[in-house]
Amino acid sequence: SNTGTWTGRTVTVAAGRGSQALLDTAGISIATYGVKGECLAVRLAGQPLRSILFDDAVYLVPKADGRILIGATELPHDETIGVSVAGVTSLLQAAERLYPPIRNAVIEEVWSGVRPQTEFGLPYIGVADSSRRIFxxxxxxxxxILLAPATAEVLANTLRLILKEEVR
Ligand SMILES: Cc1cc2nc3c(=O)[nH]c(=O)nc-3n(C[C@H](O)[C@H](O)[C@H](O)COP(=O)(O)OP(=O)(O)OC[C@H]3O[C@@H](n4cnc5c(N)ncnc54)[C@H](O)[C@@H]3O)c2cc1C
Structure with a gap:
């Protein structure tokens, strides 16, 4: 839930770009910034694309429902909402260079989000304040998304270790 007040003896802050503000309220400081990303989904009649294509500028990912995802822009320190013409244009031009038939596709959806990035380039996973049991x-x-299972495993192992030490 993202409303109301919830209390717990052990808390994990995993609020994406909202994590820094939440930790600030506990007096814990982390250095992160937002990196806006824009993406689109297209549909291509006959859908001949069977595998993922990518280069430095773009990736094309065919999905089981017949859509092809085209992503993604990378705009550091931009946390605005919405998809820009410039973003879509650059992605489509790069996609067409990589896979010319894409010019015949129909655009189904565009969207954007803000990725949480750290100043040192690696994620924070683990103990933020052991005495207050904040993770x-x-x-x-x-x-x-890719690292979600690994992140959960590292965090669960850390929690197990800390909680085991408390029981001893
Ligand atoms: C266009 C685009 C394409 C991407 N493609 C990929 C990809 O192909 N593969 C991949 O691995 N990653 C991809 N990413 C990156 C991926 O989306 C992020 O790395 C990931 O979402 C971060 O997960 P998270 O759980 O830390 O944060 P989020 O997914 O942002 O989740 C945080 C949640 O916390 C909630 N929240 C925030 N503040 C509060 C608060 N104060 N109280 C309660 N709730 C709060 C938010 O509403 C949100 O639901 C992409 C990102 C973008 C923008």
Missing amino acids: IATGHHRHG
Whole structure:
């Protein structure tokens, strides 16, 4: 839930770009910034693309429902909402260079989000304040979905260790 007041003896702050503000309220300081990303989904008749294509500027990911995802822009320190013409244009131009048939596709959806990035480029995962049992998992930038299982495992192991020490 993102409303109301919830109390717990152990808290993990995993609020993406909101983590820094939440930790600030506990007097814990982390250095993160937002990196806006824009993406679009297209549909191509016949859908001949079967594997992921990518280069430095763009990736094309065919999905089971027949759509192709085209992403993603990277705009550091931009936390605005909305998808810009410049963003979509640059992605589509790069996509067409990589895979010319994409020019015949129909745009189905565009969206944007803000990735949480840390000043040192690696995520914060683990103990933020052991005496107050505050844990943290944030700052995954472009890889938060990919790294979700690994993040959960590292965090769960850390929690187990700390809680075991408390029982001793
Ligand atoms: C266009 C785009 C494409 C991407 N593609 C990929 C990809 O292909 N693979 C990949 O691995 N990653 C991708 N990412 C990055 C990925 O989305 C992030 O790394 C990931 O979402 C970070 O996960 P998170 O749980 O830390 O934060 P979030 O996903 O941002 O989740 C944080 C949650 O906390 C909530 N929250 C914030 N503040 C509060 C508060 N005060 N109280 C309660 N709740 C709060 C938010 O509403 C949100 O639901 C992409 C990002 C973008 C923008």
